Amino acid sequence: MARCRHHLHLSSLLVSLAVVRASRYATYDYDLTTPQFTPDGRLLQVEYATNACVREGSNPILTVGFGDGDDTLIVMATVSSDASSDVLDGTDVDGRVPKPINQRTQYRIVEVPISAAYTNLIDSTNDLSAITTSTILIGLTGHLSDANALLQTIYSQLEEEQSVFGWHRLSISPAGQDATDSGATFHSTTTETALRLSRAAADQCQKHAFGGGLRPIGASLLLCAVDMQRRHGRIAMCKTDPSGSLDSMVYGIKTDERVVPQVMISGGSSKSQEKLQTLIESKLTEFHLNGDILSRKVLRAVILSLVDEWKSRKQLQLTGVSKISKLYQRIGGTNSMKANLPQMEVVVVSSKVGSFRLSDKDVSAVLEDLVKDK
Template sequence: MNRNDQQAYDRGTSLFSPDGRIYQVEYAREAVKRGAPSLGIRTTEGVVIAAQRRTSSSLMEGESIEKLHKLDDFLGAASAGHVADARRLIDDARTAAQRNRLRYGEPLGVETLTKTLSDEIQETTQYGGTRPFGAALLIAGMDGEGLDARPRLYQTDPSGAPQEWRAVAIGSGRDDIQEFLEDTWSESLTIDEGVEIAVRALLSGDDELDAGNVTIATITADGYRTVSEDEIQSVLDEHQEPTDEDDE
């Protein structure tokens, strides 16, 4: 197919090309690939979500860039891609979680929430006058309560297709980070080991990683917790190669 033929099909989100592709969805996926990386790791005790924050200026406050989001006491999300698109989905996720608590008096299930968001994402690929969300989310949390609580980790896609993972990365450098996760993940990981692997995974994609530009959270039976910068720095000190400046 030449470029002129492609242009006839990439102007609308609801048009299939002759080879069965929706170009606007593929462009949205490219937007996700250009975003700063995020990852999730399922462990025996809960789920770890982590993300790297990129600032466009040394004068920008890194904490103002939200990559991890608390959705409910036992639900969290990490995003990659267009920040504004991700925030819209996060707001919808929080609304769904609150509505479920008010209506049924219990937390919303991870799988249920993921499928609800995926339905919303998919609708943008089916009707004219809209564009696909240029963001992907990792939805993490605990299904059930107490001893019966089970960690779950899902990924959404701009096409609206949800997938469940043991460990997964999204955003730029995804291939290198995913390869690291495939080599290091095991069924017996504890939550502390998951935090360490999350830092090392981000370090595999950027060997000049700084603790101030990393944000990590854990979701366990005790709820959602943000990992402190000191904890992140201690892992970096153990695994990061010293730079020439450090040696001086």
């Protein structure tokens, strides 16, 4: 009798699974209103928002955090979004694809200064030359308007912390001022701030994904920060998702040892991310095995990996358009680094010197230096 009931329960379960698999529903009943589960357990609007962050043709943002034995650094770089637009005939003086006329550019990597950090021992004179600016890097992927909305959420969170903790944005809380006056070393906890801000952005995404009457946010943010500490560094890399999930990586690096650089990629299609991950990891692993992890070489590896991925992706998209075909003939027809290169954004955060953004000429110099070494 028990065996019969068992078979009856199993058969009913199989029938219900078959019904679910064979079910048909109208998509517009589930993707035009507040996100709700379809009969097969999908959230269509959340899927649409996620696809907006990993769509074909978009440029991924690459981030590498590492220590070179003397400093702790983060490199965040991407190909500018206007690099895939229609280009003009010819190149500029640096050999790059010129920007279209009357097109406003938008940075995809935003620098948010948080505080000043006392990286050296402050004496009784309070020498301000020992202060560097603690900065959080934020990479914007997906729909630009949605990414800017999330960025405003982060700014609001910072303003709230400023009102609660007083001089937070200036890094001098009352306790920190007492520590400075007493000659103690003051350290900024930038990684903790990056974690809090990423959680605030992820919470906002979750509210829109599962809240009533709200549209999911079709954007993802990549937040990175380095603690401005003298004896050891701490790196945080956090990536939000339109569903509200958060992928975070926080780890410490001692200045007297070299660890394998950590990589996080946001945006771009899944194929672009896989190819870029393979390119950068092969270069970084070689440096690590040779004991040659230097900031200069890692920076060149990041830039070269992005350029190689961009070239391979654009070559696959050739459709016979004469202007684009001529462009890629020039790219592949010469071994000189003076060939056409995409516009790039490269920002570096160092625990010693703070944050700085590389210009187009700086990127050209890095690539030309790489050719000379070969």
